[in-house]
Amino acid sequence: MPEPTVVALGSVDPALVQGPLRGQAAFVAHPGPDDLAAAVGAIVRADAVVDRDALDRMPHCRVLARTGVGVDLVDVAEATARGIAVVITPDSGSQAVAEGVLGMALHLVKRFGPLNRLVREGQWARRAEIPVGDLCGATIGIIGFGRIGRRVGALAEAFGMRVLAHDPFAAPPDAVNCPGLSELAAHSDVITLHVPLSDATRHLVDRRFLTAVTPGAVLVNCGRGGLVDLDAVRDALVAGRLSGVGLDVYDPEPPAHHPLFDHPDVLLTPHLMGMSIRAEAATYADAARGVADVLAGRRPAALANPEWMPTGRSEERSR
Numbered sequence: 001m002p003e004p005t006v007v008a009l010g011s012v013d014p015a016l017v018q019g020p021l022r023g024q025a026a027f028v029a030h031p032g033p034d035d036l037a038a039a040v041g042a043i044v045r046a047d048a049v050v051d052r053d054a055l056d057r058m059p060h061c062r063v064l065a066r067t068g069v070g071v072d073l074v075d076v077a078e079a080t081a082r083g084i085a086v087v088i089t090p091d092s093g094s095q096a097v098a099e100g101v102l103g104m105a106l107h108l109v110k111r112f113g114p115l116n117r118l119v120r121e122g123q124w125a126r127r128a129e130i131p132v133g134d135l136c137g138a139t140i141g142i143i144g145f146g147r148i149g150r151r152v153g154a155l156a157e158a159f160g161m162r163v164l165a166h167d168p169f170a171a172p173p174d175a176v177n178c179p180g181l182s183e184l185a186a187h188s189d190v191i192t193l194h195v196p197l198s199d200a201t202r203h204l205v206d207r208r209f210l211t212a213v214t215p216g217a218v219l220v221n222c223g224r225g226g227l228v229d230l231d232a233v234r235d236a237l238v239a240g241r242l243s244g245v246g247l248d249v250y251d252p253e254p255p256a257h258h259p260l261f262d263h264p265d266v267l268l269t270p271h272l273m274g275m276s277i278r279a280e281a282a283t284y285a286d287a288a289r290g291v292a293d294v295l296a297g298r299r300p301a302a303l304a305n306p307e308w309m310p311t312g313r314s315e316e317r318s319r
Contacts, residue, residue: 005038006291007031009054010045012067016284017043024292033057041291043067043284046271047253050074055082063087063294065287068274070224071304072197079305086304087290090147092282093274097222098151100248100273102159105140105190107267108218108244109133114264133189136160141188143181143204144195144223145172152192164188168195185212190220197224197251205229210236216243222273225251234260248273 006017006025014029021027027043028035041063044050050064052075064079065087079086107113111130118126140156142149145165153163153176165172166184178184181204185191191213195201205219205228213219219242221228228247236242237260245260246267253271260266275283290300297310 002026004040004295005031005035006041006043007035007039007058008045009042009048009050009064012043012045012284016281017288020285020288020292024295040295041065043287043291044074046070046073048073050079052078055079055084063291063300065089065290065300066304067283067287068093069304070196072224072226074304076304080308083308085290085294085300085308087287087294087300088302088304089283089286089290090302092286093276093279094147094151096276096279097148097274098155099276100269101152101192101220101222101246102135102155104220104222104246104248104267104269105135105192105218108220108246108265109135109138109190113267117264135190138162138189139164139187140190140192141166141178141184142176143167143184143191143193145170145176146194148222149192149194152194156190161190168200181209182212185209185217186214188214188217190218192220193223193227195223195227197226202226203229203232205233207232207235210241213241215241218242218244218246220246222246222248225249225253225255230258230260234258234263237263237265 003026005028006021007028012029014027018027036057039058040060044064044066046068055078061084063085067089069088069090071086074086076086111132114130136159139162142152142165145167156163163176164178164184164187165176166178166181171177210232233245237245244265248269249271261268293300299310
């Protein structure tokens with residue numbers, strides 16, 4: 001009997017998933033209609049849309065494994081209604097994203113971009129015109145204090161930063177908790193975003209939020225592109241309310257060109273901060289293990305639909 005088929009939805013390197021799937025399923029990196037029709041599972045990249053139509057093309061699907069944690073492009077409710085497990089991989093990329101946040105903050109606070117241009121363009125004498133800041137002694141405001149937010153906080157503390165945290169879903173520890181979003185904005189030199197994208201958080205960083213920001217603050221978004229209003233951010237940057245902006249995420253992706261992107265104090269990366277070499281390997285391996293767990297009748301380590309239960313099993317919902 002042939003092995004069950006697991007397909008890629010988006011670009012997936014077979015070498016990163018075949019190990020955990022060995023003996024459980026055959027992996028198809030470039031599926032055609034027949035492969036999708038036969039698939040019992042899928043490894044889902046961040047940019048892959050898995051809606052009702054996509055699920056209709058995979059009538060035998062039992063598991064979707066997202067390489068990351070964001071499922072805004074996956075119809076989780078519809079998948080759940082069809083008995084499909086939606087696996088996420090929350091731990092594998094947390095360190096990489098947190099390092100990306102601190103890397104962007106360092107780049108913007110230390111003014112690496114304009115200083116680099118001075119040397120390249122032979123303008124050494126102008127170096128005193130560019131003020132260089134410090135992370136040590138500065139305050140970082142972390143909006144969303146889940147796995148990544150907590151890791152950002154730990155790294156920031158190692159730099160000597162004061163940590164403030166706001167989370168609309170679960171209160172951070174008292175030592176860092178800042179219940180008011182405007183209060184966090186007013187006291188933070190660096191602001192970083194790590195909340196899920198929802199109707200409640202879309203354009204969380206808007207004109208009203210930015211009026212409360214400490215003049216000269218740095219904004220970093222390695223969360224979801226829809227969390228920020230780019231027009232409002234550009235206006236704040238031009239007005240000096242912000243001194244630098246780092247973006248790894250956009251809405252949509254890839255993004256249409258925006259005037260903000262042309263500003264010299266904006267740092268742009270193509271949604272890769274969570275996909276360092278080590279994190280990428282771990283993310284795909286975790287996704288493939290989640291698929292293998294479901295196919296073997298086990299409950300995966302992390303689910304976007306925790307109400308899902310293995311077929312015919314009645315164990316508790318947590319491992």
